[in-house]
Amino acid sequence: MVKSLNNKTRVAIRILLVLLTGALTLQFTKLSLPALTLKKNAHIVLIGNNLGSRMMNYGSFETELQLRYPDLNLFIRNMCDGGNTPGFRPHASRVSPWAFPGAEKFQTELANPSDSQGFFETEDQWLTRLRADIIIAFFGYNESFSGPKGLENYKSELDAFIKHTLKQKYNGISSPQLVIVSPIAFEDLSDRFDLPNGKVENLNLSLYSEAMKQVAERNNVLFTDTYSATKKWFETSEKPLTIDGSQLTEEGYTRFATLLTDLIFGPSKPKTEVNRKLVQSAVLEKNWMWHNDFKIPNGVHAYGRRYDPFGPDNYPAEIAKLRELAQIRDTAIWMAANGKQMDLVAADKNTTPIPPVKTNYTPAPSENLEYLSGQEAISKFKMADGFKIDLFASELEFPDLAKPCQIGFDTKGRLWVATMPSYPHYKPGDQKPNDKLIILEDTDNDGKADKQTIFADGLHLPIGFEVTAEGVYLSQGTNFVLLKDTDGDGKADTKEILLSGFDDHDTHHNIHAFTADPSGAIYMGEGVFLHTSVETSYGPVRGTNGGFYRYNPRRKHLERTAQPYVPNPWGIAFDDWGQNFYAETSSPDVRWMMPVTVKSRYGDTTEVSRDLLQPEHRVRPTSGLEFVSSGHFPDNLQGDFLINNTIGFLGTKEHTLKDDGTGYISRHRQDLLVSTDKNFRPVDMEFAPDGSLYVADWHNLLEALWVSWGLNEVDEQLLQQLLKAKDYHARAAAVRVLR
Incomplete structure (x- = not known):
């Protein structure tokens, strides 16, 4: 009977046999790669892109694991960062962006040198430091x-990464167990x-x-298909599980945590569900x-270009203490999984003290170390003819006003101020930063603030914000967030992390x-030495070494709108025609x-347009830029631009701006205001809705005392004087010396 089969039948049998063989192969593959088995004290490390990186903000995946395995004392660290691929993982303080030897051959534009400098450890060195037993890798979104x-290029890159990883023995004993996680659906x-x-x-995902x-x-290697599962979620969910199509909400991450844990370690129920809130906290x-530690703010001093000559003295002890504090918190997690709460304050007292850092600052004999009150400081101003200056608010009445860095107004005429007494960064062992965004009001119309509302606290270095109808957009380290007041009490009650991956190195x-x-989109400046990689619903946005971003809230769209060489762009302003200008403080x-709003290659900068300032009126550094458009100013001054200066010349200069062929030309008109108070530091200015001009005064004499600026001998007499000072600024500067 078999001999009598015709050719078509034989072909059909061959095809059937091939299909059956393929099915058996797939079945065998699934059986050969069961869910991973966890051992006590296992070290689990997450690497990869923004999908994994944002998990740090919610903690749901680790919480799920610790609740399911409360007796295993799992050690979990997240090394993910926006824009990372299997082979390309840049860092501002690491010369090479490549995750393994040969990774550069899979890139074209990203292989362009980006001028990163420093000795931040490589990916392999970090994985060895963390003694990784299990590595969970999130890739595929940026590449799609x-x-x-x-x-095909991506498949080759991923294959090379897997082969390299499986050859390593990060824990010192055996190759890691590796898990590849797909991107989620859109x-x-x-x-x-x-x-x-x-x-x-x-289609691409x-x-x-x-x-x-x-x-x-x-x-x-174990593969987890989160794409298919999340695609079904999105098709059936009654409410959005992402904020913009590509980034999960907090609820989305909660569901994702259960899914991921099931796919990697097998379905099971938490053994101590009652402890979920305690564990997540x-x-x-x-x-x-x-x-x-891993994304250390201000790490340029610890690992990068600013390391020499003072980094070796200032930072090793701080980094070591951070790791002690994190280790204590590992134990706190294991206790929480079993229903116990650790006294962190008591535990932290047993960590290694940070030795004091010396300063070599010695004031000149003629230097005045006295801080003036607000009204006394007003008397030190010299104003241009026809102008006067008044004090609206000071730290005497509003102690939370310490170290203002940006100001703005809302449609009610209220003054918003971002303050950051924690600048330049958190000191390990101290209380967590409590920088603020405050609102000041003049309720009795006497020209002075008499009411303060804290819109948001618990912030860390809010150096940029914009008040809009939908809420307040705010800079928070690596995150760009939106704060909202949903109940009308003047205080933020929701926080949404819109974008992640901005560098705060x-x-x-x-x-x-x-x-x-003029359209309502938000411009942001970014300084030199940074390497930003932000994943958006339109693809990754990358920037290096200074430039500008534009965020369109309606489209949730971010673009690198300009990448000229600009060390410190601390001022952006638009004239009446919507033309944009920027101040670059260092020059x-x-x-x-x-x-210069052209798309440049990764690592490259564009040429700059001509400098508008006359050489004799170029005084550094500058902070704050505004165009005059106010009924309080004479007609002939309309359209001029104002720029603050904070060292040397302490005041605000006014310059004309006129068309000049295909560009502009400017001339110094006058010094609008200048102070003889050596502590005056005008860092921002803003026209109020009524047309009056407000200037924010950082007011700090001794930035030079801060360890971050690298001075290393103590003047004991000066130090004691500052520690006893009535003014917060002086005490804060002195405390920095004692770090």
Whole structure:
């Protein structure tokens, strides 16, 4: 009978046999890669992109693991960062961005040198330091924007990463267990926001997820398909599970934590569900300490360009203490999983004290160390003819006003002030930073503030903000957030992390100088030495070494709108025609931005337009830029621009601006205000709705005392004088010496 089969039948049998063989192979593959088995004291490390990085903000995945395995004392760290790929993981203080040897061959534009400098440890060195037993890798989202054309290259990059990783013995004994996690699906929110509908995005994400599965199975590595599961969620959920189609909400991450834990370690129920809130709180506390280690704010002093000559004295002890604090919090998590709460204050007292750092600051004999009261300081101003200056608010009446860095007004005429007494960064062992965004009001119309509302506290270095109808956009380290007051009590009660991945490796260069353009989009400046990689619903946005971003709230769209060489762009302003200009504090320069708003290659900068300031009136540093458009100013001054100066010349200069062919030309008109008080530091200015000009005074004599600026001998007499000073600024500067 078999001999009588015709050719078509034989072909059909061959095809059937092939299909059956394939099915058996797939079944065998699944059986050969069961869920991972956890051992006591296992070290689990997450690496990869923004999907994993944002998990740090919610703690739901680690909480789920600790509740399911409360007796295993799991050690978990998150090394993910926005924009990372299997081979490309840049850092501002690491010369090479490559995660393993040969990774550069999979990149084209990203292989362009970005001028990163320093000795921050490599990915392999960190994984060895953490003694990784299990590595969970999140990749595929950024790469999917290369579409079908980039698929084979991505498969090769992922394959090379897997092979490299499996050859390592990070724990000193054996190769790590590796898990490859697919990207999630794209949620269609186009009926709510002006966002992509996800059709094209999901086609690419599906392609890349399937490719990841193939590469993982070929290397006998566990693959978890979160794309298919989340696609079903998004099709059936009654409310959005992402904020913009691509980034999960807090509820989305809660569901994702259960899904991921089931896929990697097998389905099971938490053994101590009753302790969930206690565990999650402990996890977030540990994550905060870990973030300050692995993504150390102001790390340029600890590892990068500013390391020499004072980094070796100032930072090793702080980093060591951070790691002690994180280790204590690991124990707190394990206790919480079993229903016990640790006394962190008592435990932290047993950590190694940070030795004092010396300063070599010695004041000149003629130097006045006295801080003047607000009214006394007013008497030191010399104003241009026809102008006067008054005191609106000071620290005497409002102690929370210490170290104002940006000001703005809302439509009610209230003055908003961002303050940051924690600048330049958190000192390990101290209480957590409590910087604030405050609102000052003049309720009796006497020209002075008499009411303060704390809109938000518990912040850390809020160096940029913009008040809008939908809420307040705010800079918070690596995150760009939106704060809302939903019940009308004047205080923020919701916080949404809109974008992550901004670099704060040099904290005073972090995104700042927020300014709305005529369309309502928000411009932000970013200083030199930083390497930012932000994942958006439109693809990754990367920037290096200074430049500007533009965020469109309606589209939830971020773009690198200009990347000129600009060390410190602490001022952005628009004239009456909507033309944008920026101040660059280090030179100092004021330039027209539009000619440099071109897309440059990663690591490159564009040419700059001409400097508008006359050489004899270029005084550094500058902070704050405004165009005159106010009935309080004479007609002939309308359209002039104002710029603050904070060292040397202490005041605000006014310059004309006129068309000059295809550009502009400027001339110094007058010094609008200047102070003989050596402590005057004008850092921002803003026109109020009534047309009056407000100037924020940082008012700090001894920035030079701060260890971050690298001075290393103590003048005991000066130090004691400052510690006993009535003014907060002086005491804060002195305390910095004692770090």
